Amino acid sequence: MNSNFYTLSLTVDAQGVATVSIDIQDRAVNVLTPELRRDLGAAIERIASDDAIKGALLTSSKTGPFIAGADIKELVLAFDAGMTPRKGIELVAELGAQLRRLETCGKPVACAMNGSALGGGLEVALACHWRVLADDAVVALPEVGLGLLPGGGGTQRLPRLIGVEKAAPILLGGQPVKAADALALGIVNQVVPAGDVVAAARAWLLGAPEAVQPWDVKGYRVPGGAGPMAPHAVKTFTLGTAITSRNTQRNYPAPLAILSCLYEGTQVPIEVGLRIEGKYFGQLLSGPVARNLMRTMFINKNSADKLVRRPAGVDKSKVRKVGVLGAGMMGAGIAYTSALAGIDVVLLDTTQQAAEKGKDYSAQLLQKNIQRGKMPEAKAAAVLERILATTDYGDLRDCDLVVEAVFENRAVKADVTRKAAEVIASSAVFASNTSTLPITSLSEHFPRPRNFIGLHFFSPVDKMPLVEVIVGRDTSDETLARALDYVGQLKKTPIVVNDSPGFFTSRVFSTYIQEGALMLEEGVSPALIENAARQAGFPVGPFAVSDEVTLELQLKVIEQNLQDGQPETPGLSRVLGVLRTLVGEHGRIGKRAGAGYYDYPAPGVEGRKALWAGLAQIWPMKENQPAVEEVKARLLYIQAIETTRCFEEDVISHPADADLGSILGIGFPSWTGGVASFIDTLGLPAFVAECERLASTYGPRFAPSPWLKDKADNGESFHPPLSSIV
Incomplete structure (x- = not known):
């Protein structure tokens, strides 16, 4: 008897092969929606309990990806809906139980991936006993880029299949793996043309294979070893944690959580490993970083790429x-x-x-x-x-x-x-x-x-x-x-x-490099400023990026704006003093001249740039240096307060545009979700209070306006409720 569900169909042929074909009717691509998880659970239960079924084949009826992963629109709502670590565990526990039931049902299960298997799609495939992939497809576990980790067993089955050392880069990098490489690594068992994947999977099933995963065989050991005594342990875990911490400055919790899953989970039975994975997944999903990354870099970026701001009623055009x-x-x-x-x-x-x-x-x-x-x-x-x-x-x-x-x-x-x-x-x-x-x-x-x-x-x-x-x-x-x-x-x-003047990105970005100049003039160590910026998540410090832009151009732009009648902002005269000293008195134009805030090696000469020693002679460093967190706050908040002024003056109207512009255009730390998300995550009352503290200490450039204070008093935010945009 065949079964038709809302998201898939199940047919059983004369040889007892049950073909489960996934096709979510109202979606362009298959994603692991609640409805698909429900129907998949029912199909798995029938495969396990129906004696007429000798084996099963999972595939997709759609062109494109086999399964494109989780439903991000569902996950992005979780934080604002009061997600807790416990609820996060419960969210993935159902799928985890279904996939464990699939791989232990005693019947062989093959997966015919006629397209790419991404995120949860690959996790479903990993729970099958045989995996056939189209030769033009890829596999990937990209959840780290969304501030999450694979919650459907990916951190446990992949290392058990190919080894911890090979699995770690795939999980931490999130990059796609081409079909040929996936075969060489052992992630898939066969690679064939897309039109042949079902036939290849079916041929394997008809060969009466064993229906058991390697990790369920008595005496199984993780390839390459697991735990602190594994030959790769120092490289993967000790050095890996240090490198990951350096690269992320611990602003992104997902990579370290993935390493913890790999370390803890592969030393215990897989059922326990899956519970460990669920624990870390719940912690990440209930935190703001994942929400911010998903909202900005997935939901809002996809909308922007689809030209969401395009005026209605105008015919589509194409530039020839x-x-x-x-x-x-x-x-x-x-x-x-x-x-x-x-x-x-x-x-x-x-x-x-x-x-x-x-x-x-x-x-x-x-x-x-x-x-x-x-x-x-x-x-x-x-x-x-x-x-x-x-x-x-x-x-x-x-x-x-x-x-x-x-x-x-x-x-x-x-x-x-x-x-x-x-x-x-x-x-x-x-x-x-x-x-x-x-x-x-x-x-x-x-x-x-x-x-x-x-x-x-x-x-x-x-x-x-x-x-x-x-x-x-x-x-x-x-x-x-x-x-x-x-x-x-x-x-x-x-x-x-x-x-x-300056629009949004240049206007906000200028406050970053100018705040660096102001701190230098105050006697803050330039190395402290640069390092604090990197620790906050900026790709480069204010002095390094100033040299790239050139100090000469900055000086010309400021002087041009003042000449055009643009009002002088608080602290600008001091910034001009720094720039005129460096450019006018010392000829330090920037990187292209080999001399700016930094000294640069001559063309063709090996060496690294270094902060110019003369900075400390012109602006002596004060004895009591500020804490790193204080420097980070100044660099983050000065851009955020300028953003609020852009909203107030209707320079920018949509918080999604502010977020995307700040991350993609001027390097505002992506863990924040962008400058508007940074403010909303703090909450306007807390943001206003901190700005007032900074203003009382460093000057009126940090001062919140009456308009902003009213928004805070009224309990407002910049972003609308997520349910209204997804």
Whole structure:
């Protein structure tokens, strides 16, 4: 008798093989929803109890992934719904019991993965006795990237199958494993073309195999050993814990929890190991880091990638040809990324040599892709062929969109804008890749301000995923929609902000590097500042990133803003003093000059950069240095309080955009979920109280506004309830 469930079907053939085919009707891909877990449990029970069934085969009726893991939309709601460690244990206990029932039912079970098996999908496969994978698919346990660990037995079955030493990198890295590598590691038993996986799994079942997992055989030992006496123990656990702690600064609890599961769980029977895994899973799910990572890096990023901010009622558009004005680092990067997306590019500069140099940037990147086996030569040649290097503005004539990417100088931007406007079509969109200059003022040099918008790319463009889309005073909805469509073509993540000096990312980021300068001027050890920043989770300290940006550019931007009438913020005159001293008096421009906050080895000379000893001579270090936590607080809170001002002034409207912009654009620690999530996790009352303490100690730049205090008093938050966005 066959059985049809909401999420799967079960059919039994004449040979007694039960085929369980998973197909969640209202989902594009199969994920482990509560309904699938319920139906899977019922199917497993029938397989175990029906004497007519001699063996079982699990597969998927969908194209794409076999199972794409857990239902993240279910998990992300858990924290705000009052998730506790105990409830977290209970959440995974049901699936754990089902999978244990499957592998101990006494009947052989094969898994035919016609697509990739990710997260919980691989955990289901690991509970089967034979695993067949499509040759174009991958397997992965990516939960660490969401602040979690595999809760369906992944931390226990994988090391028991291939050994702790081989399993650890897969669990800690979360990266996909190609089919051939999965076979070589022993994660799967067969790799065949996607259309043959069911036949291969069925053939194994008809061979009357034994229905027992290796770890259920008497005398079983974990491959390579387990516990403190294993040959790999020092490398995996002692050094592994130290390296993991260094890499995460213990801001991310999941990696260390995974190591604990591996260490504790593999020394005991698997039933106990599964309970240990459940305990750590519950702790992670009930903590804010997992919620923040899932909400920002999965739910909200997926929405942004699907252009959630795109105005309704505007027809979908596609850029066929884009013009890029300026072939420097930014322009060359935009040209490369556009050509890679299949868009014809006109790369224009003042001289043919400069334009060709910009095109050569793409040639170098393409050559690296060829050498690394990521792209065939024919495809690379086709990408490069799409880029026309020129000095002739007439070549822009049939461009759908033009991106101005010259350096931050109003006169230069105005000149290229006017020249382009004379030749491009009246329907074309014109975008400025400015990082600080207000879009509305730049659009004054364009005859059709409704078609003018800001597209702030981040360097290097080929690697940085974010684009900040800036809406000017006159920017039309159609222009915004077309700009977002272009960002979507580039497969980048857009956020939408309103016009303001510095917009959102540059405005918030500037407070980070300026706070570093202010602490230096106060006599705080520069090494303490840099190390505290890394410990807080920033990728680089304020001095290192200042050198990358260049101190000279920072100085010019601040002076330009003041010249444009932007009000001087508290502490800015002191920051100017630091920059003018370094740039003007000591010629320390930044990394490109080999001298900034850091000294750099000469080109071609081996060595590491080091903080310039002269810093301590200009700004002597005070005797009593602040605690590391105090320095971390200043660097985190100064960006957070500036973000609240951006909300208050309607520079940014959506907390999801603030979170994505801060993580993907300016390196705000991802464990926080982004700057708005950082505030909400603390709670506005606690955040306001800490800002008031910092303001009383360090100055009014930390002071919360009356608007923010009212929000705190009213029990508000920046993020809406999660149930309204998932």
